[in-house]
Amino acid sequence: MKTNFFRSHVFCMSFLLSLFVFFQAKAGQASEQPALVLDSGGVKVYAIEDSPGSMDISLFRGPASPEQRSAYFKDGKVPSSINVFLIKKEDRCSLIDTGFGVFGPGHSALMERLADIGLTPDKIDAVLLTHMHMDHIGGLLKDGKRLFPNAGIYVAKAELDYWLSRAAREPGNPNARLAQSVAETYGRDIAPPFTPGTEIQPGVTALDAAGHTPGHTVFHIRAGDKELLIVGDLLHAAALQFPLPEECPSYDMDVPAAIKSRKRILDMAAEKGIPVAGMHIPFAGAGTVNKAGAGYAFTPMR
Numbered sequence: 001m002k003t004n005f006f007r008s009h010v011f012c013m014s015f016l017l018s019l020f021v022f023f024q025a026k027a028g029q030a031s032e033q034p035a036l037v038l039d040s041g042g043v044k045v046y047a048i049e050d051s052p053g054s055m056d057i058s059l060f061r062g063p064a065s066p067e068q069r070s071a072y073f074k075d076g077k078v079p080s081s082i083n084v085f086l087i088k089k090e091d092r093c094s095l096i097d098t099g100f101g102v103f104g105p106g107h108s109a110l111m112e113r114l115a116d117i118g119l120t121p122d123k124i125d126a127v128l129l130t131h132m133h134m135d136h137i138g139g140l141l142k143d144g145k146r147l148f149p150n151a152g153i154y155v156a157k158a159e160l161d162y163w164l165s166r167a168a169r170e171p172g173n174p175n176a177r178l179a180q181s182v183a184e185t186y187g188r189d190i191a192p193p194f195t196p197g198t199e200i201q202p203g204v205t206a207l208d209a210a211g212h213t214p215g216h217t218v219f220h221i222r223a224g225d226k227e228l229l230i231v232g233d234l235l236h237a238a239a240l241q242f243p244l245p246e247e248c249p250s251y252d253m254d255v256p257a258a259i260k261s262r263k264r265i266l267d268m269a270a271e272k273g274i275p276v277a278g279m280h281i282p283f284a285g286a287g288t289v290n291k292a293g294a295g296y297a298f299t300p301m302r
């Protein structure tokens with residue numbers, strides 16, 4: 001009991017500290033206007049910046065020497081963002097992740113950015129989750145109520161099972177508690193949890209990318225003759241992790257699995273020429289990937 005109490009408080013402190021580290025460089029900076037990152041076959045995918053930010057060098061571990069790692073950082077930081085993506089097909093609107101909402105230390109701009117596209121929260125039919133960390137599910141709730149009244153929630157079985165069992169074991173864990181609140185508040189609108197390989201909606205398929213979290217998911221979108229991989233938290237510091245894909249932030253829960261998933265998905269993107277879009281790749285978070293040396297080169301779309 002004592003050990004659990006201690007562990008959960010260490011987790012709280014380290015989690016809150018890392019959020020502070022994540023945001024400190026860009027506090028107060030406004031997010032950018034939504035950007036169209038795919039437009040094909042009647043499907044539009046928008047990148048929405050919930051919040052700008054930067055990643056601190058102290059969060060990363062891996063085979064690189066401190067000197068090698070620091071070459072990618074300026075004053076100990078690299079640009080990052082908290083992005084969410086919107087899939088719009090005719091009248092049907094699906095969000096992929098929701099940002100921090102009211103649970104982060106910075107301003108969450110998701111609702112304002114949705115309004116820029118002419119959308120109110122009731123127009124969102126589905127929310128697909130790459131995973132259930134606070135900066136991805138926070139935007140689902142406010143004051144204990146759901147923010148998307150008509151949305152079904154789609155999450156991997158391994159992910160939901162993990163956070164609900166952790167909430168039972170560690171009721172003081174803030175991330176587990178939030179995941180549990182989401183499950184309880186959305187109730188019957190939590191769709192039957194999916195397994196990797198499932199086509200969640202026409203043209204949108206869940207791919208296993210476990211490692212960052214137990215059920216971390218990449219979504220493959222096929223629209224007309226175009227494809228896009230929404231890669232979630234496969235990368236946190238694009239400038240560092242594309243060239244050195246074995247570098248991991250402290251947020252990666254299973255480091256060997258996270259590295260394996262990162263390389264497998266980026267290999268796929270490079271070999272098949274499929275653009276990637278990530279939740280923490282600097283806004284607009286999307287671009288193309290090529291193999292370069294032992295890692296990858298990323299070319300942003302804009």
Ligand SMILES: [Zn+2]
Pocket residue numbers: 133135136233279280
């Ligand atoms: Zn994240």
